[in-house]
Amino acid sequence: MANLEKLFQEACKKNDVEGVKSLNSKHPNLLDEIIKACQRSEDPLLITACLPGSLEAAKEMARLWPQLASIKNQRGETTMHLLSTDGDAEMVRTFGEINRELCLEVDNSSMIRLHRAAVEGSSDVIRALVSICPESLEKLTSNGETALHLAVKKSRSDAFQALVDEAKSHRKEHLFTWKDKEGNTVLHLATLNKLKQIVEYSSGENSKRRIMIRINTVNKQGQTALQLCNANSQDSVFKEIGWVIQRAIAQQSPQLPAAGSPNSSWNQTRWPIETRNVLLMVVVTIAAAFFTVTWWDAPYPEMTKMLFMMLMVSFVINFTWFMLFHLLLFLHCNRLSRFLMGNLVYCYFI
Template identity: 95%
Template structure:
């Protein structure tokens, strides 16, 4: 059998596809003999046979004997582990596409092939493995480490960038908050290893809401990433990283904007988490109040003479100047109530958007808004308001005026803030001008005295 095994290896190493097929057809028990040889060997025969340049032979082997790739050596490594360590992305794709479960096989250290690729820093292999099996990003080693932890520990910047890209594309942003057995996140490890580039990358991506990190997370020693920098403040690199993190902490936000970034995402909140929670509670209460008012509208609004006339004739004729004066009270109530309700819904979305469960909240807000619209349609009397040749339904009038009221209110508040800032600027200019005149007068008196 030794000669047969040798012939098999030579055929694979020479990329002799026909030789592999011939051996398989001539020796029905070839697979059993190869499996026994793999179990005796330190490395699986499949990897020793498929050296670089034997791509076609490897494809044929994967087709004929897919079970060979699952055989482990004494260290618990499969062919996929060894391919990932060697950085052979093409072979990884071949075997992974035939059997994706190979990407989740663990060795004696509970490492999967992606962990090996992260340690070696091969970004092509990382992308190949994740594209085949995205859930491998969440697998942990015996020390509770993800592939992200391993790439940072080994200072593999290219591998870490590839893992960041794959985590974003597969919506696994939460991985950046995971801790190893020492309680360290990737931000802790990047700080400890003085990897300024990775720290900047984490903060920049987090500021754009592409990933999620918590800068104030403590490890098992009770230290945050910033405290690690402060403890090593004599080191210039630690000092630079500390400045980066300190500027991020100053934002008092769950997301950490990059210090050199001029653009901030529109949904970035500048409030501390406690303030945002209080605001969210207040806004939800106000929205519930508006909704309750709509559900329990007083019957007195439905008994007005103007409303009765509207219901009778179905059309309310009015001039441009007195159209609002002829509307029933229920219309005004629904305009202001709808404006307040819609503004509250928008505020809720703005406050919860940076959080992980924003999709769930968005669904609830949409459902609540639909129910509210149906209630308004049910409560509002059905009539048309005709001004000249133009006419609009009662529901259309309510929603149009509610939106106009929201825009008008926001514009007034924005202009008020702008006017206040402009007025402060004018006062500052006048104060500087007065001080300059005073200084000139003092200089003139000194010259005259001289």
Template identity: 30%
Template sequence: MDRRLLEAAQTGNVQHLHQLLKESPHILHSVALASAENPLHVASIGGHVEFAKEILRWKPEFARELNQDGLSPMHMASANRHVEIVRELLRVDGNLCRLEGREKKTPLHYAAVKGRVDVIAEMLLACPECVEDVSVHGETALHLAVKHSQFEAVKVLVEWVGEMKKNTVNFKDEQGNTILHIAAWKKQRQVIELLLCNGATTSLAMEVNAINHSGLTALDLLMIFPSEAGDREIQEILRAAGAISARDGHNLLTPAASSLNRTAASRTRSSLMQPKNMVEYFKFKKGRDSPSHARDSLLVISVLVATATYQVGLSPPGGVWVDGDLRGQAIMGYNSPVTFLFFMLFNSVGFSVSLFMIKILTANFPMHFELQISTATMFVTYGIAVVTIAPNRLKLYITIFTSVLPSMVWPVARGVRHLIWKLRNSYRLSSEC
């Protein structure tokens, strides 16, 4: 391509283009003969709408040309979200969104991969049939949007397919996977809920138990590739929609069974989305909630408890005397010594246990030794502070249990846990008898 024409396309300078055309009327024809990339490619990448309009006026055939990478101007404008250029190209030819590039991917495929929702909407309005186009790997735009976790793009495409009464949601790629297979494999709960729970595909008869070339259903893929995040909720949604494993499918995949599955799904979806027993729904469950999530939650709670108990230990209810011989000592300690003693005892227990939990939960962390030093020094400063604000007659007691508590936390906790376990077992045995 002529260097001057390339510069004009890169900057979107329409006046410079007119000047070049005046000096050399055949400059655009020369580009078509000598270069794999034309000025419309460059303008589409840069989003220069006016320049693109002018090129299309002179050489509309540039819109269908592929460059050395197998991409048309429409591919580039779609991937880069230049909606105005997409509109201008569609005015020239509404079928440009179906133009096959590298690996038979269309501009709609590229928009789906990048999640360009507004571009997708323009293409579907201009050419609704483009939603059925497949790549060399048998992937529709829906396959690619799910694979690249572009939920908003999936939502727009699914809604459009539902309005068109097309069965694109059940198209299979070269490995026999539907979009439900891919969503289950990638643990995309939002997509699965959209397809099975929100009524978006009621007119599409989603094939929940479609089998891919490996002989697996969407439920099989979910079970074969477990994730640390837990898959219980996704499994419940799939089963509520009538999903089964391929192993069990030989006896269940009859028209009557499918009808019963759909009826059961419609009855149970609302209960899945709005659980009646909120305590049972949110409490920790083995197999559903991962140890890492439980550890993170416990660590946050431990830090909050340590912060609260540290602060209240230094600033007890009632405050401290601000003048006189008792300056800096707790008012509660003089007005109600027993209450103050119990207050400091239980507050120190909470503080010690929270630090102990932090130590356990951060075991084998990087810089764990440094973290232990930090928690140890924090307990020392806490002990000094509570002893300092204590009345003289209580200092000895508070000094003793703040010094003993760190060494007592682990054996006491283990003993209490063992006692609870024995009581629970004895109660179970007595119930069975």
């Protein structure tokens, strides 16, 4: 078998498709022997075939023996794992199209091919894998990590951006808010690793490539990304990242309630400025009526008193109606509806 294996390796290195076919036809039981040899080896025979310049021979092997692509070595790695690590996008695409299920096979470290590509920073491989198997974006390691988490942990900015682009194109933006087992989002991890560029992407600071996640999300230690910065405020990079996050909070606060923060519910959100303007106008109108009645030197004091009491009763009734109406409006309508209805209320009082 050693001689046959050597002959196959030589045929593959020379990209000799006819040589591969010839060996296959001469040895009917060859596949069983190859499988046994692959299981004993650190690297499957097919990965040996997948060397630069050997694409056609490797394709022929995969066509003749598709089982070889799913055979694992002692580390639980298939040919696709190793190709993803090597960054060979063309080979990855070739074998992924033969059997897309291989994209979801895990190794002994609970990693699929996309995880490996993220760790290695192989942007081209990431795009190839996601195009074949988009659901791999949502697969987790045993530590609850997505490929996005792994790219940030390994400081692979290009890989992270490739994953962001693919997640957007496949409408999987929800991945940006996922947490690992420690409760960390990609924003937490980017902050801890002092990756300012990724923080800008993650917080929406970079308007061209923003991903807009909930900035005030807390991890299992109860810390937001900004609190991580504050805990390391003597470090200049942490300080810069803190400024980025603070600006993003100021931009998001009218639009995006932060998950896990005390102000996350609508009941605790400040009223919009149009509502405060309506309230201010009501108070000013009532105050004007009060002072008009109080300082008007009317010849009929009893009539003045009665008019004042009527105004006060009217104010209490209308203000109570206003508060209840606007509370229900605020809880159940969107921002545009609140603005329009607030103005209707304003017109009612004026």
